[in-house]
Amino acid sequence: MTSRNSKPPAVRRAKAGDPSLAKQEQLAASSTELPLPYLTTNQGTRIADNHNSLRAGVRGPSLLEDFILREKITHFDHERIPERVVHARGSAAHGVFKVYKSMSQFTRAAFLQDPQVETPVFVRFSTVAGGAGSADSVRDVRGFAVKFYTQEGNYDLVGNNIPVFFIQDAMKFPDLVHAVKPEPHHGMPQAASAHDTFWDFASLMPETTHMLMWAMSDRAIPRSYRMMQGFGVHTFRWVNAHGDAHFVKFHWKPKLGVHGLAWDEAQKIAGKDADFHRRDLWNAIENGDFPEWELGVQLIPQDKEHSLGFDLLDPTKLIPEEMVPITPVGKMVLNRNPDNFFAETEQVAFHPGHVVPGIDFSNDPLLQGRLFSYTDTQLSRLGGPNFHELPINRGVCPFHNFQRDGMHRQSIGRGQVAYEPNSLANGAQFRVDGDSDGFVSYPEAIESPKIRRRSPSFDDHFTQARLFFNSQSVAEKEHIVAAFRFELSKVQVPAVRQRMVDNLAQVDEKLARRVAEPLGIDPPDARAAAGQAGYREARIQLPIEEAPSLSMLGTGDGSVKTRQVAILVADGIDSASLKPIREAIEAAGAQCKVVGPRLGSVTSASKRQVVVDATYVNMPSVMFDAVLVPAGAEGVQALRQNGDAQHFVLEAFKHCKALCLVGEGAQLLASVGMEAGGQPPAGVVVADTPPVQTGDTEAAQAIAHAFVAAIGKHRHWDRAGVEAVPA
Numbered sequence: 001m002t003s004r005n006s007k008p009p010a011v012r013r014a015k016a017g018d019p020s021l022a023k024q025e026q027l028a029a030s031s032t033e034l035p036l037p038y039l040t041t042n043q044g045t046r047i048a049d050n051h052n053s054l055r056a057g058v059r060g061p062s063l064l065e066d067f068i069l070r071e072k073i074t075h076f077d078h079e080r081i082p083e084r085v086v087h088a089r090g091s092a093a094h095g096v097f098k099v100y101k102s103m104s105q106f107t108r109a110a111f112l113q114d115p116q117v118e119t120p121v122f123v124r125f126s127t128v129a130g131g132a133g134s135a136d137s138v139r140d141v142r143g144f145a146v147k148f149y150t151q152e153g154n155y156d157l158v159g160n161n162i163p164v165f166f167i168q169d170a171m172k173f174p175d176l177v178h179a180v181k182p183e184p185h186h187g188m189p190q191a192a193s194a195h196d197t198f199w200d201f202a203s204l205m206p207e208t209t210h211m212l213m214w215a216m217s218d219r220a221i222p223r224s225y226r227m228m229q230g231f232g233v234h235t236f237r238w239v240n241a242h243g244d245a246h247f248v249k250f251h252w253k254p255k256l257g258v259h260g261l262a263w264d265e266a267q268k269i270a271g272k273d274a275d276f277h278r279r280d281l282w283n284a285i286e287n288g289d290f291p292e293w294e295l296g297v298q299l300i301p302q303d304k305e306h307s308l309g310f311d312l313l314d315p316t317k318l319i320p321e322e323m324v325p326i327t328p329v330g331k332m333v334l335n336r337n338p339d340n341f342f343a344e345t346e347q348v349a350f351h352p353g354h355v356v357p358g359i360d361f362s363n364d365p366l367l368q369g370r371l372f373s374y375t376d377t378q379l380s381r382l383g384g385p386n387f388h389e390l391p392i393n394r395g396v397c398p399f400h401n402f403q404r405d406g407m408h409r410q411s412i413g414r415g416q417v418a419y420e421p422n423s424l425a426n427g428a429q430f431r432v433d434g435d436s437d438g439f440v441s442y443p444e445a446i447e448s449p450k451i452r453r454r455s456p457s458f459d460d461h462f463t464q465a466r467l468f469f470n471s472q473s474v475a476e477k478e479h480i481v482a483a484f485r486f487e488l489s490k491v492q493v494p495a496v497r498q499r500m501v502d503n504l505a506q507v508d509e510k511l512a513r514r515v516a517e518p519l520g521i522d523p524p525d526a527r528a529a530a531g532q533a534g535y536r537e538a539r540i541q542l543p544i545e546e547a548p549s550l551s552m553l554g555t556g557d558g559s560v561k562t563r564q565v566a567i568l569v570a571d572g573i574d575s576a577s578l579k580p581i582r583e584a585i586e587a588a589g590a591q592c593k594v595v596g597p598r599l600g601s602v603t604s605a606s607k608r609q610v611v612v613d614a615t616y617v618n619m620p621s622v623m624f625d626a627v628l629v630p631a632g633a634e635g636v637q638a639l640r641q642n643g644d645a646q647h648f649v650l651e652a653f654k655h656c657k658a659l660c661l662v663g664e665g666a667q668l669l670a671s672v673g674m675e676a677g678g679q680p681p682a683g684v685v686v687a688d689t690p691p692v693q694t695g696d697t698e699a700a701q702a703i704a705h706a707f708v709a710a711i712g713k714h715r716h717w718d719r720a721g722v723e724a725v726p727a
């Protein structure tokens with residue numbers, strides 16, 4: 001039997017110069033969009049009236065006979081499918097991937113051989129804990145799942161934006177997820193780990209400690225999906241054409257750098273725009289600002305498996321780049337938004353077991369469990385065993401096997417034969433055993449007893465957590481302390497709080513003490529942690545105490561491309577002071593919006609109309625990366641008298657964003673103790689004299705330059721005095 005997909009390769013194969021075309025054509029062919037100027041039922045019967053149901057008289061009861069109403073409502077009643085049990089909330093895009101040079105030395109995977117070949121990809125980013133309708137900006141791990149439509153079959157790299165995981169064994173995954181999800185008796189809280197059951201579980205499972213450090217860092221509140229790293233997490237294997245294997249760890253690095261939100265900002269965004277990350281990704285792609293990541297790998301020769309000082313099968317451990325550098329592999333660009341959220345983003349089915357020849361698994365016990373879970377969950381989520389036929393899941397290469405039937409089968413198998421070996425299909429014997437082009441598992445020698453026990457090499461839960469903490473900048477450390485305090489302050493049972501800070505004392509005494517301070521519990525005691533069940537005494541030796549690569553600081557190229565800048569206006573602002581600065585920041589790639597008291601326009605001091613894009617209320621400061629306040633005595637006075645405008649500036653200041661205050665605009669920060677003529681706080685550019693009024697374009701350029709540099713730093717986390725700001 002040959003499925004619909006096994007058309008001659010020439011039809012399916014991407015055309016030179018536009019390799020994603022085949023996938024696009026395939027998706028378009030399956031579109032339900034019909035160019036008909038009328039409506040029909042699903043059977044094609046033309047509908048005369050789509051506004052009125054069939055009734056016995058104009059005021060009479062509806063008739064069961066109304067097959068048009070019945071079909072319409074029945075279909076509507078079944079529109080929802082089960083949401084993903086984790087990673088329910090997601091957002092995706094199409095793109096392409098290309099290797100820089102052949103990786104044949106390490107892997108035979110065809111899509112990693114030729115720098116001329118573009119492989120289509122579909123990437124879904126997600127939060128983990130929240131339901132499908134939850135907010136984007138919550139504190140959570142983010143999923144980073146990539147489907148490569150290769151000529152040898154689909155390859156899925158189903159990773160996260162954090163390189164380690166909470167648990168070491170798949171056996172604990174349902175417990176972990178049950179602990180973080182809303183508590184079963186009252187269904188609260190939504191999309192949050194800040195509650196008793198999560199911290200109860202976490203504090204009883206010291207192996208969670210390393211990932212908790214990451215989850216409490218700003219990595220868990222990303223500024224944008226476009227500004228996140230991705231990791232394969234587990235150790236995988238690459239195998240070359242000679243059968244030589246390397247262990248491999250996958251890394252995605254975003255061109256725009258790795259950046260987080262302020263925690264207060266993230267919480268506010270959840271209310272002001274629950275779709276913040278989804279919108280950001282969509283808008284960037286619509287505007288042609290295609291996000292890019294570099295794929296890199298850490299390669300460890302098969303015979304160096306035990307050389308690291310820790311176990312590379314343990315998913316709570318990472319390999320610092322300072323120990324094994326990253327080899328660049330290629331570039332991924334996301335360049336097309338999905339046509340239909342349900343058909344693509346919702347129905348896409350990833351699976352870490354979707355591999356191609358040359359890519360193989362390690363014995364990581366978490367990965368091994370995942371290999372079962374994904375198809376299993378998709379069977380119920382997508383309603384049967386044929387979801388590989390959905391357009392978004394279909395490969396771009398031919399496929400052929402003798403699976404048949406099942407719910408929702410779309411392909412029509414032809415002929416008498418649905419088994420192998422056979423001689424009846426084409427009149428010649430057909431047998432598949434030993435196809436040298438096929439997938440061959442790495443023939444790892446294993447001779448061990450069947451056993452339910454962790455390897456002692458998995459026992460150390462704190463050394464890498466400490467490495468992570470030591471590697472953070474001062475501000476990043478502060479944010480981690482604040483996040484632990486916030487989360488644990490939401491825990492109602494003091495004993496859980498206590499157990500958690502006792503565990504933290506195993507990472508860093510000072511960190512634990514600072515977290516414990518406002519929590520109404522005893523000072524942390526590392527010995528108490530050591531006495532608990534689940535604790536195992538072990539200390540791995542790391543050759544380094546700090547790994548700068550684990551900090552988000554200084555990542556990216558400092559570009560301000562796609563950064564959002566608010567220009568705060570009111571009647572009476574000086575529009576001339578605005579123009580050269582706006583032009584310069586837009587030339588650098590930032591995107592400006594004029595934010596005023598009302599939509600329409602405001603009147604400048606020189607009686608010009610300045611078009612307003614948004615209001616202080618409908619686009620508050622948390623939607624922006626930076627704020628520019630123009631000069632103009634009357635305009636600034638109006639801004640000062642408007643609580644929303646005043647709040648806008650103070651809040652941006654509190655969230656450590658870049659600010660540029662021209663002339664009288666500086667008065668908006670008077671309440672935070674900024675003295676005229678004094679040294680402005682970090683990331684605040686103050687232009688005392690409106691330079692354009694004096695005709696000094698060079699000075700205007702210098703201001704713009706300083707502002708662009710401040711925006712390029714993302715946030716000024718070391719800005720003094722932000723705690724005192726009442727915003």
Ligand code: HDE
Pocket residue numbers: 084085086087090124125126142143144145158159160165169170171173231232233234348349350366367369370373374375377378
């Ligand atoms: Fe997943 N995970 N996971 N996971 N995971 C799912 O599959 C599971 C794990 C990840 O955008 C589910 O189709 C188990 C690690 C992503 O569609 C489910 C274990 C990592 C996505 C599942 C893990 C991930 C999922 C839910 C421990 C990072 C979203 C719906 C043994 C390397 C993919 C679905 C998308 C989704 C199971 C642990 C990443 C239930 C059993 C570690 C990015 O099958």
